[in-house]
Amino acid sequence: MKPRSSAAQPSLPGNFLRQAINQDLERGTYSTRRWGGSPGDARHHAGGAPDIARIRTRFPPEPNGYLHIGHAKSISVNFGLARAYQGVCHLRFDDTNPEKEDVEYVESIKDSVRWLGFDWEVGGTSHLYHASDYFDFMYRAAEYLIEAGLAYVDEQSAGQLRDHRGDFARPGVNSPFRDRSAAENLRRFRQMRDGELQEGAAILRAKIDMASPNINLRDPTLYRIKYAQHHSSGSRWCIYPMYAFAHPIEDALENITHSIATLEFEDQRPFYDWLLQHLAQGGLINTPPPRQYEFARLNLTYVVTSKRKLKQLVDEGHVGGWDDPRMPTIAGLRRRGYTPGALQLFADRIGVSKADSWIDYPVLEGALRDDLEPSSARAMVVLDPVRLVVTNWDEAMGPGHLEPCSAPVHPRDPERGERTFSFGRDLWVERADYSESPSPDFFRLSPGKLVRLKYGYVIQCTGAVKSGTGAVTEIHARLLPETKSGTAGAAAVKVKGTITWVGVADCVQAEVRLFDRLFTVPQPGAGERSFLEELNAASVKVVTAYGEPSLRQTLPEQRVQFERQGYFVADRHDHQPDRGELVFNRTTTLT
Incomplete structure (x- = not known):
């Protein structure tokens, strides 16, 4: 890291935190402070060199639970500001409450911060600290x-x-x-x-x-x-020590310049200032002391972020653990298929302000889709399968023939290559893609209608076989042989509908977990009802699906867009392709 300068930082997207930092840099508020190489009292820092960090921020979680999406915003703010201003952000465990803290939470917090793309090591020096180190x-x-x-x-x-x-x-x-x-x-x-x-x-x-x-x-x-x-x-x-006493002392010992907290600590700031003023007067801490700034915490609809409530969900078995993909924990979001880029984009879009407000969950999903779309490979997958039999296949193409088909791995990135699969007599299609008595705007499979099977051929539906209860067990259709996608005859027949499919001969079977919101109301627990009464009983559905053979190559945490279905991720724990066990979690729908 280069030596710092008191010159103002070049113009960056504005908010009140950046304005405060810019003013301090222009005034040289902390330009004379020294850094003793590690946290310490006034004497320790006086013996050190000038602090090369232009600013010092900190992310100070209490290790009494897993971090959630609100923490992701705080991490992005604190580490992001330090990165933008050539500063240092400390990861500090506020472990002053021994009854609720655990090493498991410490390790999960470190893992989450690093997964989000940030680090507390700068220039080969670790800035990971514990409040308990300052008890003396x-x-x-x-x-x-x-x-x-x-x-x-x-x-x-x-x-x-x-x-x-x-x-x-x-x-x-x-x-x-x-x-x-x-x-x-x-x-x-x-x-x-x-x-x-x-x-x-x-x-x-x-x-x-x-x-x-x-x-x-x-x-x-x-x-x-x-x-x-x-x-x-x-x-x-x-x-x-109580948190209100420990927190300002920790900031002072660590040479923090801008202590960024959420709005519930605004009323605590006078005590923060009172304590540091007296400790500075007594020569115990470095000067000038840190200053606290508050911003609005993240309130996201259909989500609870209270650690107490999240722990209750885990302890009482309402979810499968802290990393259940329905949980708003960073571990849960990661397993659901969220990306560090999506969470950072979301944090950038909602910004920081002094006013409390609620953010609609679709804002988060929008950032997620925008991040996933350019990076996710494509695949066709049938989630609710019913067999489609091409009744004239043997006559048109030859008995047992499998016609090779291909599609781009990503439609806007030809350098990623092609994926291949086979079209044959027997296919899987979505049950919802057939209707015996369709509405006028239904352009998929129904008796007499023409439909294109994407990347394959045009077929004409001739009807279906039903069980004794009236359920469709098999759909029948006839092939139009000269209509394969990518050939000269593909445009010869005009159709209004295109559907996805997979071939029975070379498809792979997968367990697919269809996750929905964990709660049924925008603000769980806001009224007199318990938040537990507002749990969504249909928040997960597990189905056996059939997909393209390319899915055999997916690795845990690899994200894929199932065409027409949404974005999915190979489960980081249960997906084991080397054993033929394919497990995908739905991250979000396409819209």
């Missing part, structure tokens, strides 16, 4: 606040704390423990640390203003007692 400094910062008269140990009950906090209509009430001496507070806080008090017996609070109209400034909690095994630090600590 956080404790030191807490003792500093106590000694400065800015924090105290409160031993009220949970009910008293709740009652004394007040609400938007009435101010809070000072705790009876608020005016204890610094020495006494320090003694009690060390007893908390040393495991001499029970959970719930005491908390450490900042001393700010119990009458503040911003309830977040009414002496917020900094530390609580929690006897739990931490996935990283083990049992070393029995007191853990």
